Amino acid sequence: MREFAYARARSVDAAVALVADNPGARYLGGGTNLVDLMKLGVERPDLLVDVTGLPMHEVTEDGDTLHVGALVRNSDLAAHPLVRERYPVLSQAVLAGASGQLRNVATTGGNLVQRTRCGYFTDATKPCNKRMPGSGCPAIEGEHHNLAILGASDHCVATHPSDLAVALAALDARVGVQDLAGPQEIPLADFYRPVGDRPDLELTVRDGALVTGVALPPLPAGARSAYRKVRERASYAFAIGSVAAVLKVDDGRVRDVRIALGAVASHPWRARVAERALVDAPATPPAFEAAAEAELAAARPLRDNAYKVPLIRNLVVAVLSELVGDR
Amino acid sequence: MTRTWQAAPSVGHPMARVEGFDKVTGRARYAGDVALPGLAYGWVVPATIPRGRVLHLDVEAALAMPGVLAVLHQENAPRLTDIGEGTLFLFQGDRVPHWGAPVALVIADTPERAREAAERMRVDYLPEPPDCVFRADHPALYEPRFVNPHNETVTEKGDIDGALAAAAVVVDAEYRTPAQHNNAMEPHSTTAVWADGRLTLRTSTQYAYAWSQSLTRLFGFAPGTVRVLSEHVGGGFGNKGNPPRPDSALAVMAATLVGRPVRVTLTRPQLWPLTGYRTPTAQRLRLGADRDGRLVAVEHLAAVQTSRLVEFTEQVTMYSRPMYAAPHLRTGHQVVALDVPTPRWMRAPGEAPGSFGLESAMDELAEACGVDPVELRLRNDTADDPTTGLPFSSRRLADCLRVGADRFGWAGRDPRPAVGRDGRWWRGTGVAGAHYPARTVPSTAHATALPSGEFVVRVAATDIGTGARTALTQLAADALEVPATVVRVLIGDSDFGPAQGAGGSTGTASWSWPVVTACRDLAHRLASGEAVPPHGLTSTFDSTDAVRARHELARYAWGAHFAEVAVDVTTGEVRVPRLTGVYAVGRVVNPLTARSQLLGGMTMGLSTALLEESIMDGRFGDYVNHNLADYHVATNPDVGELDVAVVDDPDDELNPSGVKGLGEIGIVGVPAAIANAVWHATGVRQRELPITPARAAL
Helix, strand or coil: CCCCEEEECCCHHHHHHHHHCCCCEEEECCCCCHHHHHHCCCCCCCEEEECCCCCCCCEEEECCEEEEECCCEHHHHHHCHHHHHHCHHHHHHHHCCCCHHHHHHCEHHHHHCCCCCCCCCCCCCCCCCCCCCCCCCCCCCCCCCCCCCCCCECCECCCCCCCHHHHHHHCCCEEEEEECCEEEEEEHHHCECCCCCCCCCCECCCCCCEEEEEEECCCCCCCEEEEEEECCCCCCCCCCEEEEEEEEEECCEEEEEEEEEECCCCCCEECHHHHHHHCCCECCHHHHHHHHHHHHCCCCCCCCCCCHHHHHHHHHHHHHHHHHHCC | CCCCCCCCCCCCCCCCCCCHHHHHHCCCCCHHHCCCCCCEEEEEEECCCCCEEEEEECHHHHHCCCCEEEEECCCCCCCCCCCCCHHHCCCCCCEECCCCCEEEEEEECCHHHHHHHHHHCCEEEEECCCCCCCCCCCCCCECCCCECCCECCCEEECCHHHHHHHCCEEEEEEEEECEECCCCCCCCEEEEEEECCEEEEEECCCCHHHHHHHHHHHHCCCCCCEEEECCCCCCCCCCCCCCCCHHHHHHHHHHHHHCCCEEEECCHHHHHHHCCCECCEEEEEEEEECCCCCEEEEEEEEEEEEECCCCCCCCHHHHHCCCCCCCEEEEEEEEEEECCCCCCCCCCCCHHHHHHHHHHHHHHHHHHHCCCHHHHHHHCCCCECCCCCCEECCCCHHHHHHHHHHHHCCCCCCCCCCCCEECCEEEEEEEEEEEEECCCCCCEEEEEECCCCCEEEEECCCCCCCCHHHHHHHHHHHHHCCCHHHEEEECCEHHHCCCCCCCCCCHHHHHHHHHHHHHHHHHHHHHCCCCCCCCCEEEEEECHHHHHCCCCCECEEEEEEEEEEEEECCCCCEEEEEEEEEEECECCCCHHHHHHHHHHHHHHHHHHHHCCCECEECCCCEECCCCCCCCCCCCHHHCCEEEEEECCCCCCCCCCCCECCCCCCCCCCHHHHHHHHHHHHHCCCCCECCCCHHHHCC
16 A cells, blocks of 8 residues: 555635645545555555545535535435435435445445446456556456446446435436535536546546535425335345336326436436436336337447346336336 | 263253354454564565466565565575475466466565555566366366365266166256355464474464475475464365465465564455365256156266366265265266366365256256155155265255255145246245265364363364364363363364364364363273372373274265245346255254354355356456455345254264264255245246346346
8 A cells, every 4th residue: 555645624625725736636535435446556546635524414405405415424314304205216225325334434425426346447457448548448358247238438338336326316416516616516417427438537527626515406296206226135235227216197197207227337327218208108017118128229238238238127117117006 | 883972961052152252352363463573564466467477576676665575486485395286386486377376475564565565566477378268168178087185086887878868757957156255254364483493373274283284395394393373263164274375385485584473464355366266167967767756867077177286176076976866877077277276175165066956957857757856855865875885874864855844834835837926026945955974084182181170172173163162162071071161172273283174074073083082081080090290181082093993884964955035027136035954964062053054054055046156357367356345245134034953863973972064064955945946936947156137037
């Protein structure tokens, strides 16, 4: 392990000033991903700026919007009464992730910017375009049974490992960030870059921007939401496929639907094609299946992950059907 | 042999393990925990090619880094004696035998500095094209001279092909099991210290005595030079077994080179290439039977892999040799040497993968004959070993099957597959038999009476979490006819003399023989009035002659496993709400620790059935999911209700204590029982493990 400096930030401005122009600096929140990557030699920072003392620990209401501070721990987020009441999909997603011990320290902001668990990325002895641009992607011909089927490129087929972010994608959440230019809020859908030929560049915000929180707009009246995760082990495993859905049905017809897919792409995958296919469609399993098929027409599975296509299709149908049938 | 054991006050009681308090309070010290003045740390520089030569190591740059004391490599390492163990023949040349093999060891004053220098060391290689991928039809497969540990490669009785051609019903199927890594919780670690001309190793080993002998020969030391201590070992599952591991040889080299104590501890990813694993297997089963399911022919052939360093052939089809009656019976093995890490022992080596083949094929035969799978196994029970013709010392497979069927509620099961739909779940049940050899190995123990009235028993045993220390305490107490509270059993020290290790379910069966005999002798001497001198009165017993004088018999523990599964129709997720295991394991010394062993075996079987798979990337020669996030071991929510029972199994043909090992039989057959239940639930045969959602999806 290389020696590094450690600083505790006294304000958001001070934290951003320390990290913004320093490519060797990293923010330290819960550390559940960053510290692992440091042990593996994947991250080798010169400076860790501990942001856990900053005032970003609250869940607050602002009119209809719920603001979640970037430092709200996963456990606290999942247990928050307003989250459980208004956004069951979010609470369910958080509780489906990691382990109790990890959720007690992992933060909301850190969750959004965690790195892929692709085994070639986390092994510093292997090539990886995300870790070492231009070195190649061994996953495409190698071990990829849990890697991307949507939106990947010839340069990278990594998946984003988060459950929480999949729920946020379905909730049309906005991400609060601050960089040297000041604070801003951007839709989660615009927070992640498409993979393209630079898989090392994952976010649309400037290097050194600090995630300060997440804003959750209200769901349409009468809408219901749910998250379902499939994993190989019953607990403490990353998804091999997950679905977050928000659904409003009137008179047997879909009035509002949002679907986000996890473990299929480099970022939470908002299933816009499926959503468009479902607007005003009958809220029935055949319609859900047709919509899922339409979304998955763009899937480009690899040698060993084609199982994800029917898995996701079945999961979309099951989750939407449960949201209809559960009333 | 006449019955030599009696019911007694300590044996049979659920005594809590004697070192339990030390373990839960952190007082127990494991190999990597011991603090020593002047301790230095070695860090492995692993090869990053699967095959080729080391051209150059940038040793100078490493030596210039902070805290680095020395670098061990092929040019300055001591010359070793070739003891036929290639994994220990380290730094003796420039060949790279596999990915992750040590090419150098950096020694520094802290582990962090050693690691930093090791990870930064530049190594130039001359790579050669590797061959790392195991295939059932690999052209380099061959029949080895013997299979593990020293068993016949092929057995043949009767006319298999003729019998199959004439059989009314034939099952012919191929089964595959993946590479698996043992993944004990305690890291593999060795600390080497020279003092007064002796070398003491504190290491995580299941075989303290055997390691001391192997390392003495490897380094050409005078006999008695090496002492191996392993007071507490945090799990092993075979891959802290014999022979010694590279970290022990490296620690010896390093301590010798730098003249101070050196510790070498492997990280989780490093254990993948350096400590062994279970080979992948490809198995072909051909069963011939009459219309009532009575076997006329059993053929079980397996292919496995080994490394270029050692020929290590897992004894996969030995499972079929004693299991079911068949007039025509053939078993065989082939192995291929690849540019891969060396496979080693993993819980129930041979029997665990082999039982998946035979017990799955038996289920297919039950289906083909229309006979209940429990009844099919009962119909093919036998009084004599069908391969050797030897009588069994005891054979209680039928008892296990009947008791298990009763406990599980097997009666009335609808034999048809894919009829048990319950909401989003398909439900089904399955069964498998099990056996595991009941071996006893010569060992030596000493029993000492102290003037205080206490007793100390010394035997170079190891407790890898099994409860062996506690069981020996109970056996010793009864032999001495004293309460267990005045008996202290000391283990994990090679200086106690030759003794079997904790492996092959032989531990308690082997150690108890000299422990009990020495204790009885001591009790007799005390009863006849012999005085206890100030340093104590000691009786020693070496069981070698007694073990060799036993009758030639087929000695086995027996078992049966029953599984209920639920398969999600949407996703292919398989859950196991219920497992029942029933065992005949001789005399149970401690029902508490015995039950834990059997629960652990069943859980590992479940984990094998559904989760565990080491994935080889043949371009690198590396098992690329080398961590506990990507290599899935069962968690609590994966485990449903576990029901464990033992049937009475008095067996006087074993050892004076009447014990059979029970550390491994719990895993045997569980994957087949679960796979058979998945077939019953869904109608789809699962002939390849693990049964992941991708494989079970409908």
